[in-house]
Amino acid sequence: MLQIINSLKGDKVIWAFIALLALFSFMPVFSASSNLAYMRHGSGNALTYLLKHAVHIFIGFFIIYQVHKIPYHYFRGISMVSLPIVWILLVYTLVKGTVVEGANASRWIQIPFIGISFQTSTLAAIVLYVYVARYLSKSREIIPNFKQSFIELWIPVFITIALIFPANFSTAALIFAMVTMLAFIGKYPLKYIGIILGVGLISGLFFILIVKAFPDAFPNRVDTWISRIDNFTSDKPGEDDYQIEKAKIAIATGGIYGLGPGKSIQKNFLPQSSSDFIFAIIVEEYGILGALTILGLYLLLLFRFIIAAHKANSLFGKLVVVGLGFPIIFQALINMAVAVELLPVTGQTLPLISSGGSSVWMTCIAIGIILSVTKKEEEIAQELDEKQKRDEALKRLIDKQLQDDEDSEIISENEDCSITDNPMKAILKKQ
Structure with a gap:
């Protein structure tokens, strides 16, 4: 075991936090999956879901280990080659997507011969963040011309977001916010960022108007977004209200110390108890103390990402750590905020804790690239020593x-x- 640990390169603290989150995930997933075991004529054996989650986590750590061995500057070229491939996958997903547990049909695709559902927007986000980091690091020495930067930087960004937006508003909004933050950190001119924000807002409103005028023109979830916002801002009952009410009951029942592992009651009523609303189950079983522990781990991981970005000796490395690390933390905060009704329902999972295959693996790819950056800094420090x-x-x-x-x-x-x-x-x- 010590030999395996010693073979791990990169920031050991990031490795430790990732391992703690993954290990903690087993109990909530095992407990929350019991309702899935009895739904749709299930066998009633939740152990199957636990083993499935264990396989996902094991494959995820294997991905981290393999990706972190790749020199991070290789991802410059990989992002440029991968971006057109991602666009093709997004178009295919939008047109030929498959239904997953009754969800909208334009967010996942089925991988042939494996039977695994894959959400292409998560891969698109990783590729896009690295691409943006590459461009900003390349153009740092020269003040970019807006027309040239719009063509080289923002058109690929808008194409990617436009292909995600119709089916997954929350992910598209998160990607746009993260890209804007990267542009700010990369010293992209503020007046240009203001123009881009205006273009993005106008484009989003124009899309909604087109969909309202031609509702059957192409797959979209505009009505779902509007209904969720209406339910969040009004007292009208809706499907999301049912989930939120059950989540709030779970949180209120948990109190300070919780009911204990596996003793959740609301897991039998929450439709997405092992994924979107797993934080509510954590609070019910482990109390406020357990919730604060999870929140603390994510915040410490964020702090470690900031340290890793500060230590990186190249702008590309800094932007890669920020662009891939911060979305993980923001996604976790959004998931927690939805559970306590601070935000409308978004469908964002809790990274490394919620059950799911492709979502876990995409998070692991991002972490692997971050560790590759920290590994390089370790190698430089070792050479200097x-x-x-x-x-x-x-x-x-x-x-x-x-x-x-x-x-x-x-x-x-x-x-x-x-x-x-x-x-x-x-x-x-x-x-």
């Missing part, structure tokens, strides 16, 4: 040689003096 040790050893060797030379000169001078003082020694030396 070794160079310093070599320099110190060389200095000691030179000092020793100089000291030996001085000692030999002193001995030689003493010998000459002793010969001069004793004439007999001088005569014998000549002979």
Whole structure:
């Protein structure tokens, strides 16, 4: 075990926090999956869902290990090649998406021969963040022309978001917010950012008007967004109100210390108890203390991401850590805010804790890239340390040689003096 741990490169604290979140996830997932085990003529065995989650986590850590070994500067080129591929996948998902547990048909695709549902927007987000980081790091030395930057940076961003927006508003909004934040951190001119925000807002409103005018033109979830916002801002009963009410009952029941692991009652009534609303089950079983512990782990992970970004010796590395790390934390905060009704229902999962295959794996890819950045900084620090040790050893060797030379000169001078003082020694030396 120690050998495996020692083989891990990169920031060990990030490794530790990720492992803690993954290990904690087993109990809530096992408990919350019991209702799924009895739904739709299930076998009633929740252990199946626990084993499935364990396989997802194991594959996820394997992904992290493999990705973190890749030098992070390789992802510059990978993002450029992957972006058109992602667009093709998003178009296919929008047109040929599949229904997952009754959800909208335009958010997932089924991977052939494997039977795994895959949400392409999560992969698109990772590729886009790296692409934006590449562009901003490349153009840092030169103040970008708005027209040129709009073509090279913002058109790919808007194409990606436009392909996600009709089926997944919350993910599209999160991606746009993160890209804007990256542009701000990358010193993109503020006046240009203001123009982009205006363009994004107008484009979103225009899309909604088009959908309202031609509701059957293409797949979309505009009515779902509007109903969720209406339910959130009004007292009208709706489907989301049922989920929120059950989540609030679970949170109120948990109190400070919770009912105990596996003793949740509301897991039998919440439709998404093991994914979207797993935080409510955590509070019910582990209380406010358990909820604060989870929140604390995410905030500490955010703090570690900030440290990793600060230590990165290149702008690209800094932006990659921020662009891939911050969305993980913001997604977690959004999931918690939905559970306590601070935000309308969005469908965002709790990273590394909620059940699910592709969502866990995409998070693991992002973490692997972040660890690749920290690994590079470790290697640089190790090289500097070794160079310093070599320099110190060389200095000691030179000092020793100089000291030996001085000692030999002193001995030689003493010998000459002793010969001069004793004439007999001088005569014998000549002979």
